Amino acid sequence: xxxxxxxxxxxxxxxxxxxxxxxxxxxEVAEAIAKxxxxxxxxxxxWKVITFCRxxxxxxxxxxxxxxxxxxxxxxxxxxxxLFPKGPGKLAAMVSGLPKPQGxx
Amino acid sequence: xxxxxxxxxxxxxxxxxxETETERKPIERVSIxxxxxxxxxxxxxxxxxxxARMMGIExxxxxxxxxxxxxxxxxxxxxxxxxVGNPSMPMPTMVGGLPxxxxxxxxxxxxxxxxxxxxxxxxxxxxLSDSGAELYACRMAMDMFKLEEKDLVPQVDEVLTVMDFYxxxxxxxxxxI
Numbered sequence: 001x002x003x004x005x006x007x008x009x010x011x012x013x014x015x016x017x018x019x020x021x022x023x024x025x026x027x028e029v030a031e032a033i034a035k036x037x038x039x040x041x042x043x044x045x046x047w048k049v050i051t052f053c054r055x056x057x058x059x060x061x062x063x064x065x066x067x068x069x070x071x072x073x074x075x076x077x078x079x080x081x082x083l084f085p086k087g088p089g090k091l092a093a094m095v096s097g098l099p100k101p102q103g104x105x
Numbered sequence: 106x107x108x109x110x111x112x113x114x115x116x117x118x119x120x121x122x123x124e125t126e127t128e129r130k131p132i133e134r135v136s137i138x139x140x141x142x143x144x145x146x147x148x149x150x151x152x153x154x155x156x157a158r159m160m161g162i163e164x165x166x167x168x169x170x171x172x173x174x175x176x177x178x179x180x181x182x183x184x185x186x187x188x189v190g191n192p193s194m195p196m197p198t199m200v201g202g203l204p205x206x207x208x209x210x211x212x213x214x215x216x217x218x219x220x221x222x223x224x225x226x227x228x229x230x231x232x233l234s235d236s237g238a239e240l241y242a243c244r245m246a247m248d249m250f251k252l253e254e255k256d257l258v259p260q261v262d263e264v265l266t267v268m269d270f271y272x273x274x275x276x277x278x279x280x281x282i
Contacts, residue, residue, distance in 0.1 A: 065222070066159055067222060067224060067232065068222065070232075076235070077231075077232055077235035077236060078235040078236075081158070081235070081236055081237055085161070086161040087158070087159055087160040087161030087162070088159065089156075089158075089159025089160055090159070090160050090161075091161075103222070104152055104156060105152070105155065105222060105223055105224065
């Protein structure tokens, strides 16, 4: 598996760029992943999504799907697509240092 | 089987493994045709369009013939599973034809979907619209079923002729359901 340098840390990611170990995640790592996927700056709205994703994944044991995020994070579906224009389904989890969501919704 | 090195393959004009893989370009746009109006045939198109948007692929959905039921205000909340003429239905056709069977099967399917957090059709259409997917109705089918734009849910962007459909589908992979 590739090892990348995010915020001065050596971090192992899979071929798609998802962190192999979500405990290596820090807010600085999130900023670095965001740059990698074309988001120059993480806004408060982004952080709302990231915080929800990490808390929900810790509780559920699995990263939340997009519908779940839009219903519970306080950021609606339209805004999620604005925040992650290249595809919020994958990228919200990636920036949050979580594995790729397994749900189809 | 003979093996060739990359250099040999390049000089002989044969594609190398690396080349074949780079030729597999990611999908950038999908154009999905929904032509069926039963509950079980409505979902595949919606799930695929939504899945595309979730990973940043442009998506358009073209509703035609019975697929128009999916976006018709009066029908969207009451789509049914077909219990007759559906070979995958685990009951004899004669039983499937009994009064109330279709309603029961539809209710069961909706319950199962709800348990899996799959949204009802109306909400799914809203999600698609919010995600930036384009939703189109078929002109000819609208005329056949005597439907007007006001009969459709507000998320529908436009009514298209088949020629418009191909214009909008430029650069897309077309999927027929």
